[in-house]
Amino acid sequence: MAEEGSAEGEEGHSPPAPTLDLEVGEHVGAALRAIRQSRGLTVQDIADKTRIRPAYLEAVESLRLKDLPSRPFTIGYIRSYAQALGFPGDAAVARFKADDPDRNDALRAPVGVRRMADPRLRVMMLAGMLLLSAILAWNLIRRGTLEEESRGPTRLITADPPRAAPIGPISLGSPLPAPVESNAPPPYLTPGLESQLSAALPEGLSSGEDPTLLDLGDTFTPQGQVSGAPAGGGRLVLQARRPTALIVWGPDGAAWFARSLAAGEAYRAPEGARITFETVEAGVLAIFVDNRALGVLPAGRTSASSIALSPPS
Structure with a gap:
């Protein structure tokens, strides 16, 4: 048993x-x-x-x-x-x-990041084509006018009457100056073209602005999810001005944070942490220290300590 x-x-x-x-x-x-x-x-x-x-x-x-x-x-x-x-x-x-040992391709754009074309480029190309067409048309019309003036009115050609032989010596005057070069016509601007080109550009748009970027102002204002340290847990904040990707590397080489940020979302760095930020787009992540704007993050890797030591802009 x-x-x-x-x-x-x-x-x-x-x-x-x-x-x-x-x-x-x-x-x-x-x-x-x-x-x-x-x-x-x-x-x-x-x-x-x-x-x-x-x-x-x-x-x-x-x-x-x-x-x-x-x-x-x-x-x-x-x-x-x-x-x-x-x-x-x-x-x-x-x-x-x-x-997966054989992957050696170039870096792809992060998932969720969309490349947006500058709308000013299309306007500038259209304006250049209009200006070039206007100059070409004016030159063709001007050349035809000059050729007609040089030919003069059409007349019947008849035989010249016989000339009498000159009597005595003939005196010649002083030589005339060389004619003024007139091959190049004076510059011509199509009436109304300049005002039309100015009106075609977006109102208030200067050459240094990007209309796709969000204006965040001089003071940090949360406009979406704030990842990283809680409120009051860090002085340094990165805020996205349009959808972009951010990686935060720890001191041991591990990725503390890696995701795509929507426009207005932010990441607050823990106080005193020896971390490094990495992004593939320059000027898209705005930097705030003590809630004051300090500038924008460049492309590549940037240590948090170098940002904290920079003077406010």
Whole structure:
């Protein structure tokens, strides 16, 4: 009887669950998904921890690279995902590079960023074509007029009567000066053309303004979601003047924040954090320190410490 009970106990005892790590699955995304599911976490739970959109996390789990931004963004997402699960971010990135070693294409524009054409360019091209057409038409009309004047009225040509032979010496006067060069006509401006070209430009638009950028003023005013540190938790704020992408790198090289910002949305840097900002567009992210405008963020990477030490503009 004891042997039968012992046998039943051995049959009812389930074997320990296998330990999951970043090497399971067909790729790193599958490994991250398996670890998340084993811990009973949802995609939204990971999105709340990493501040990454759930759609991007699902694309990482399936390794659908066509649905993700450029390669640096994808690496940052994988690093943050692994760290949210308690795994080293560098190990997850190494697995990703082993799964996809042959990507060497140029950086794509971040997902959600739209390139907008300058409306002034079309107006300037149209104005130039009108001006060129007017000058060409005037030259053709002017040349035809000059040719008609040079020919003079049509007359019947008859034989000249015989001339009498000159008698005595003939005196010649002093030579006349060379004729004035008249091949180049004086400049001509079509009447009313200048006023029409001025009216075609948008009212109040100067050469240094971009009509696609949002005017944020000299004082920081929230016009959408403010990510990063809570209100009062940092002096430095970046605010988007139109839709753009922002990556915030921590001192250890991990991506603290990586997402697309809509016009008016902002990111507040934690006070004293040694972080670096990265963007692909210059002049789109406005800088505010102590709620005062300090300028705009250039393209590439900029450390937060260099901005905080800059004097207010």
